[in-house]
Amino acid sequence: MLKLKNYINGEWRSTSSEDVNVVINPANQEIIAYAPRSSKEETEEAIRAARVAFDSGIWSSKTTHERAAILNAIADKIDERAEELTVLETMDNGKRKDEAAFDIADAATCFRYYAGLILHPEGETYQVPDTVQSMVVKEPVGVAGLIVPWNFPLLMGVWKIAPALAAGNSIVYKPAELTPITTTKLFEIMEEVGIPKGVANLVMGRGSVVGQTIAESKDVDLVSFTGSTEVGREIMRAAAGNLKKISLELGGKSPNIVFADADLETAVDYGLFGIFFGSGQVCSSGSRILVEESIYDEYVARYVERAKNIKVGPGLQEGIDVGAIVSEGQMNSILEYIEIGKLEGATLATGGYRLTENGLDKGFFIAPTVFIDVTNDMRIVREEIFGPVVTIQKFSTEEEAIRLANDSDYGLAGAVFSNDGAKALRVIKQIRAGITWINYYHPTYVEAPWGGYKQSGIGRSLGKYGLDDFQEIKQINVQLNVQPINWFTS
Incomplete structure (x- = not known):
């Protein structure tokens, strides 16, 4: 049993609050940790520590080589503890162990990437x-408040921590209440x-206390948040108090377009x-599949047959394809959406229920769920479900596919499957989304920007754009001919 503590001003501290967060394994509901539910005052203390550290220059004034050396050392330690971190991530989040292993490896890669990137700083000079x-330099923002979700507990945190520290900022970090273990x-x-x-x-601690305090604080210069669009709006409102810089990576309802000339198996x-x-608990999930009418029936038949054979179970169990839903509350939300889909008139092709056989009743598991015969006005097509639920609808023309794909409040991700390269590129360029693929889905790279259009967020993570989020741009002008301007005659 783990008893987690806050880390404030270089010290591990228990919370003064008697309200403690019980962390459970979603695969079996066993208690695996107790975590603090910190107060507003404790959060403010962490912010003050970060402010003092930044203003002192103890980190921000270090050379890029010094900061890079520490970032690389962090990556090495992650690699050394990879198995421990993988098991803890699996227990905490419920995902497959090999999925968690990829996350841990990617976290180390992210630290190494930013360690390398800051050794090649970018600036500009202008021949005015x-x-x-005239020149431009980039400087750290200051104190960065980082608030992360539960679906990629360590990796999403590192996507923020690595560039924030690389740029020379001090940080105040709030993990999701459901999944705080690997963060510690x-x-x-x-x-x-x-x-x-x-x-x-x-x-x-709670988002309503810790997250709100970070977002509202005048000593926090930037808030970087990943999570739901609803909470993102609250963060944005709170941050308006001192017009602090914000970066928001929010929800998605991403289209996956399949043309008749695509490789069907792929x-x-x-x-x-x-x-x-990830049990569908991924912001960029391709939750809306749009299939050209002439191959719709064949695609659905193949898809449903394979979906029925997906093995669901505890993430640490061998031979599992899909792990647990992160919590009972999230599971119930998904099941509620499934009932909504039925009431809306969609056809449930497979799944649609909680799995309870063979010991799965001890955890939170949902059968992979496929709805067909859907329309764009249905809630299951328009709203982010964040679970293993997909809708498949048909289109007849390229123009209709684009219209259906863009008929969404979100714009995080999207994909096109076609063996006609010109058409695939033509269509993908018209999809209003920040992350797109042609003839595959999901893999992303630390070198490339991650973020969305519309209500999917503001700003970008990863790549040099992720570093830019944690920097301010300063214009410097140097007069080379020093003499009075004589603007006033007297």
């Missing part, structure tokens, strides 16, 4: 029509490799992977 040298291990690693006191602060395979990877 004057005796002036990461902070142990950061302490071990020598992150200076006050630079990295960990505060656990399109079905990635159609399954696009939604059932």
Whole structure:
């Protein structure tokens, strides 16, 4: 049994609150940890520590080589503890163990990427029509408040922590209440490799207390949040108090377009992977599959048959395809959407129920669920379900496919399957989404930007764009001919 603590100003601290968060394994509901539910005052203390650390220059004034060396050391420690972190992530989140293993490896890669990126800083100079040298430099924002979701507990955190620290910021980090365990291990690693006191602060607790305090604080210069669009709006409103910089990676309801000339086996395979990877608890999931009318019936038949054979079970169990839903509340929300789909008149082709046989009743498991005969006005087509539920609808023309794909409040991701390269590129360029694929789905790379259009967010993670989110741009002008301007005659 783990008893987790906050990490504030270089010290591990128990919360003063008697309200403790019980962390369970969603595969069997066993208690695996107790975590703090921190107060507003404790959160403010962490913010003050970060403010003092940043203003002192103890981290921000280090050379890029010094910061890079520490980031690389963190990556090495993650690799050393990869098996421990993988098991803890699986127990905490419920995902398949090999999925968790990929997340841990990607976390180390992310630290190494930003360690390398800051060794090649970008700036600009301008040949202006004057005796002036004009230039642009990039500086750290200051204190960064980082708020992360439960679906990729460690990896999503690292997507923020690595560029924030690389840029020279101090951080106040709030993990999701459901999945705080691997975060504490990461902070142990950061302490071990020598992150200076006050630079990295960990505060656990409710979003309504810890998250709200971070978002509202005038000592926080930036808030980077990943989560639901609804909470993103609340963060944005709270951050308006001092017009702090924000970065929001929010929800999605992403289209996956399959044309008749696509390789059908590939399109079905990635159609399954696009939604059932991570139990569908992925913001970029391809939850809306749009299939050209002439191959619709064949696609559905193949897809449903394979969906029926997906093995669901505890993430640490061998031979499992899909793990648990993260919590009972999330499971019930998904099941409610399934009932909504039935009432709306969609045809349930497979799944649609909680799995309870063979010991699965001890955890939170849902059979992979496929709805067909859907229309764009249905809630199951328009709203983010965030679970193993997919809709498949037909289209007849390229123009209709584009219209259906873009008829959404969201714009996070999308894909096109076609063996006609010109058509695939033509269509993907018209999809209003920030992350897109042609003839595959989901894989992303630390070098490339991650983020969406419309209500899917503001700003970008990863790549040099992810570093930009944690930097301010400063214009510097140097007069090369020093003399009075004589603007006033007297």
